[in-house]
Amino acid sequence: MYIEIEHARKTFLKQSGETFTALEDVTLSIERGEFVCLLGASGCGKTTLMNTIAGFESLTSGSIRIDGKPVRGPRQDYVMIFQQYGLLPWRSVRKNVELGLESKKISRAERSRIAEEYLKLVGLSGFAEQYPRNLSGGQQQRVAIARALAVKPEILFMDEPFGALDPITRCRLQLDLQRIVRNETHTVIFVTHDIDEAICLADRIVLMEADPGRIKNIFPVKLNRPRYRSSPDFIAMRQRILREFFPVNDTQIEYFI
Amino acid sequence: MKVFRQIWTIIVSVALLLALWEAIVRFSDISPALLPSPLVVLKAIAELCRNGSLRQNITDSLWRFAIGYVLAISAGTILGILVGWYKSIFDYLNPILQFLRPIAPVAWMPFIVLFWGIGDLPAIVIIFIAAFFPVLLTTARAVINLDPVYLKISANYGVKSPSILWKIVFPAVFPQIANSFHIALGSAWIFLVSGEMVGTQSGLGFMIVDARNNMRSDHLLAAMVLVGAIGLILDLLIGKAELAILKFWGQTDVH
Incomplete structure (x- = not known):
């Protein structure tokens, strides 16, 4: 396996002095080229998990x-x-997209060409x-995506990248992201709390739960x-995931924001 | 429309001040020799303009101010970034700075005169001290509170120390630094007068001392009015520059 996470555990010391368990015994393997969504409510440790894989936290x-x-680090x-x-x-x-190229041995003209290509x-x-x-x-998030892709990364980490966008822009970016990452064949780890977004993008959805943060199901x-929200398969998938969150009255839920 | 209203309020407030001043002169027992009326002060300004002494004094003051201020903000910015970035230095330095800061810049005056004698230098040093601390402390704090996302980006895109300091950290905190330049300009201008009251033979501060020695209250008030007016103009200019910087950084909604 490309990425192997074994018995990952992460605790913080809260200001009150108690320990908070952000991740409890997380074991997960991710294949090269796979698009994995970490899905869950706030506080389930999905961002912490991604930060530890990315090397920003230990x-x-x-x-x-x-x-x-x-x-060992970013x-x-x-x-x-x-x-x-x-x-x-x-x-x-353009200079934003060129940022990651500046530390590599690439000429000014070539940097500019690469930036144009990814824009x-x-x-x-x-x-x-x-x-x-x-x-x-x-548009700003598109620039950030171009900047990330321009350095030809092996793994792309996305931390609720479309969370601050309106629903229509978000849908459009989800469709575009599918097209873009398919062509570039990266491994993508994508954190979201939006069920539809996860179904739309992921090869595999890792469902997480809080207190303590752990994997509930995959x-x-x-x-x-491309996947469309109105297709019957999509709706069936959404039902399956919703059932994980709301096991009792699953027939009543028809819509989820 | 907004501009007109702004101009209107300025005109009214200045007119009110002048009217109050005039009224005090007319309806109180204070001798006109002690408190000249606005018109007399205006005449004094005109007279000082004609004989060229005013221009000389203003130029000298502005020169001293420019040297002290530019040195202070340059040193304050560079040291502030270093001290903020290497936070352990800041932890050791901060108590000393907090201890030195409440000491009024003019309190250093006797030492400055003892060490460097009289002339331009004491005034420049006073201005430097007055402008240096706000810039240093604001810059250091801004660097310490830098949005962690910039550090993550630097790690991801291979921006390493020390180039991270001028490539990322300095531009990222520049709006806050610009704000400290604004604040420093105000406090340094206040201390220009005290700096020039000792040991200089020209400048707006000297004008005030000179007027006092010659019992010319009209010249005294003329110098005060000019200190205020030039300070106001400098503040307006740097305020505009600061706003332009905020706009460029896309942070206009901060205000």
Whole structure:
């Protein structure tokens, strides 16, 4: 397996002095090229789990290996995309996309060419010389995606990347993301609390639960792409997942936000 | 419309102040030699303009101010970033800074004169001290409170220390630094007068001392009015610059 998480446990000391268990005995394997969604309500440890895989946080106990090597800290080939985009407001869109290329031995002209290429991929060709302040939230997140892809990362971590966007923009970005990552064949770990978003994107959905944060269940999603929310398979999948959250009155729930 | 209203309120408030001043002169027992009327002060300004002493004093003051201020904000920014970034230095330095900060810049004056003598330097040093601390402390705090997302991005995109300091940290906190420049300008301008009251032979502060020695209350008030007016103009200019910076950084909604 490409990513192997074994008995991962993470505790924090709260200000009141109690220990809070963010992750309790999480074991999970992820294949190369797989698109995995970590799905769950707030406080279930999904972001903590992703931060530990990405090397931004360390585990209290247990181990995480990527490609056989233990994770020791953040790396340039595992790149994260954030809910608040994380663009540099003082740089133009093109210079933002070039950020990760500057530490590599790439000429100025080549950097510029790569930036253009990825801006085209995310549908922002004409925006290279604009500044982030002039862009909508959806466009800013597209820039962040272009910036991440431009360094050709092996793993893409996405931390509720569409959480701050309106539903229509979000749907459009979900469709585009499917197209983009299919072409680029990355391993993607995607954190969300939106069931539809998870079904729309994932090869596998890892359902998580809070107190303490742990894996509740794992669903492979075997639907054809592109996936549409109105298809019967999609709706059936949504029902299955909802049943996990609300086991008793499952017939009454028809809609979930 | 908003601009007109702004101008209107400025005109009214200035007019009110002048009217109050005039009324005090007219209806109180204070001798006109002690408290000259606005018109007399205006005449004094005109006279000082004509004989060229005003221009000389303002230029000298602005020069001293510019040197002290620019040195202070440069040093304050650079040290602030370093101290904020290497937080353990800040932890050791902060008590010392907090101890030194409440000491009024003019309290250093005797030492400054003892060490460097009289002339331009004492005024420049006073201005430096007045501007340095707000910039240093604000910059250090801003760096300490830097949004962690910038650090994650730097790690992901291979921006390493020390280039992270000028590539990411400095531009990221620049709006806060600009705000500290604004605050520092105000407090440094206040101390310009006290800095120039000792040991200088020109400048707006010297004008005040000179007027006092010659019992020329009209010149005294003229110098005070000019200190206020120039301070106001400088503040307006830097306020505009600060707003432009915030706009560029996309943070206008912060205000």
